[in-house]
Amino acid sequence: MLRFGRLEVDAGGRQARLDGKPCDLTSYQFDLLQVLANAPGRVLSRDQIMMR
Numbered sequence: 528m529l530r531f532g533r534l535e536v537d538a539g540g541r542q543a544r545l546d547g548k549p550c551d552l553t554s555y556q557f558d559l560l561q562v563l564a565n566a567p568g569r570v571l572s573r574d575q576i577m578m579r
Contacts, residue, residue: 529564536564 529536535544541557543550552560562579563571
């Protein structure tokens, strides 16, 4: 479980919650969120994102 302020990302359960409420994300949106959440404070290029 990754936490960023009010946002929680559960990779195992493929769920994201904001203020404890589930976020309605597509599979692609969740994958993108997970890539960005695993690279806090870093800027990723499109190519870097697509490789992950």
